[in-house]
Amino acid sequence: MKIGIPKEIKNNESRVGMTPAGVLELTKLGHDVYIQSIAGDSSGFDDEDYHVAGAKVLPTIDRVYEIADMIVKVKEPIEQEYDLIREDQIIFTYFHFASNQRLTEAMLRSKSICIAYETVENESGALPLLTPMSEVAGRMAIQQGAKYLEKPVKGKGLLLGGVPGVPPGKVLVLGAGTVGIQAAKMAAGLGAQVTVLDVNMDRLRYVNDIMPSHVVTEFSNEYNIRKHIKTSDLIIGGVLITGAKAPKLITRAMLKEMQSGTVIVDVAVDQGGCIETTRPTTHEEPAYIIDEIVHYCVANMPGAVPHTSTIALTNVTLPYVLKLAENGWKKACDxxxxxxxxxNIISGKIVYDPILEAFDWKEAFA
Structure with a gap:
């Protein structure tokens, strides 16, 4: 099979779809890999690294799409790529269709085969291709949240971990999934007081078992959310419903109940966000303020640490890429x-129900 790896062109996206190590595994099996020139530079991998691994380096994104049977990316195609995608071409990447109707309509028109990293799900219900990026984003959420609590960026002027004689900050984590647990771990490591909310008691028991005593858990409901936002310094949105829009757990009206300078980091922004006032931002302009509450809602947080993220992503995507390359998408999925x-989408037809539900398209595309 001919596999194409284009340079990511989404704003400030520095990751690349595959490391040279991944390319070598494909070329050893006789597959042809085509990568766009300088696609891996920001992740610490240059054209020569890919050439040595057996890839053919192409000068433009157009050539990569033109020649490849399967495109392996990191983020969803953006508008400049829509017309490059061909009928029956496999696109393997993060899509997050449920929060992007325009992208969904474009991929339907293309009649391509869209396989979304974020909805690959094993027998236990785990999301193996989403997990490593959720781990990165969960840890980064605390780093960024701590930064935006500083006064020069309109936060409270609070050191999250405190110092002797001064109490540490309070962190509220919404969701005890991968993002939430990694965020709680980082916040706890800094010495912050951490509260984790979730509706899944098994997840809360797990958090209680693995976390130190200054990380506490409570059942997630509106009453408890309202109670904690009044005193929290940093709020992490880490709620995920696989392939669907995130529920809005904090409304705009609830911002009035928070202290001025409170920071919200909504990691669920890719799925529409779990805060009503969330809107996607970029690493170029990552934060904005509404009602004196600082919002950090970067839709590709792991893109800021591309070396770590690209290696972590290739570690989990490569086995699936190999299956698709060896067997084709039909046999591989069977x-x-x-x-x-x-x-998610096969040749102009949506086959993943949460997308239909997100746009109320059950009648039109069933």
Whole structure:
């Protein structure tokens, strides 16, 4: 199979779809890999690294799309790429269709095969291709939240971990999934007081088992959310419903109940965000303020640490890329039910119900 790796062109996206190590595994099996020139530079991998691994380096993104049977990316195609995608071409990447109707309509028109990293799901319900980026984003959420609590960027002027004689900050984590646990771990490591909310008691028990005593858990409901936002210094939104829009747990009206300079980091922004006032931002302009509350809502947080993120992503995507390359998408998905759940759009037809539900398209596309 011919596999194409284009340079990511989304604003401030520095990751690349595959490391040279991943390319070598494909070329050893006789597959042709085509990568756009300088696609890996920001992740610490230059054209020569890919050449040595057996890839053919192409000068433009157009050539990569033109020649490849399968495109392996990091982020969803953006408008400049829509017309480059061909009928029956496999696109394997993060899509997050449920929060992007324009992208969904473009991929339907292209009649391509869209396999979404974020909905590949194993028998236990885990999301193996989303997990490493959620781990990165969860840890980064605390780093960025701590930064935006500083006064020069309109935060409270509070050191999250405190110092002797001064109490540490209070962190509220919404969701005890991968993002929430990694965020709680980082915040706890800094010495912050951490509260984790979730509706899944098994997840809360797990948090209680693995975290130190200054990380506490409570059941997530509106009453408890309202109670904690009044005193929290940093709020992390880490709620995920696989392939669907995130629920709005904090409304705009609730911002009035928070202290001025409170920071919100909504990691769920890719799925529409779990805060009503969330809107996607970029690393170029990452934060904005509404009602004196600082919002950090970068839609590709792991893109700021591309070396770590690209290696972590290739570690988990490569086995699936190999299956697709060796067997084609139909046989690969028939033999691997976790990969089959990644199928979102096939040749102009939506096959993943949460997308239909997100846009109320059940009648039009069923």
């Amino acid at each position: 033999e691997d039910k976790s990969l089959e759940k990644g199928l």
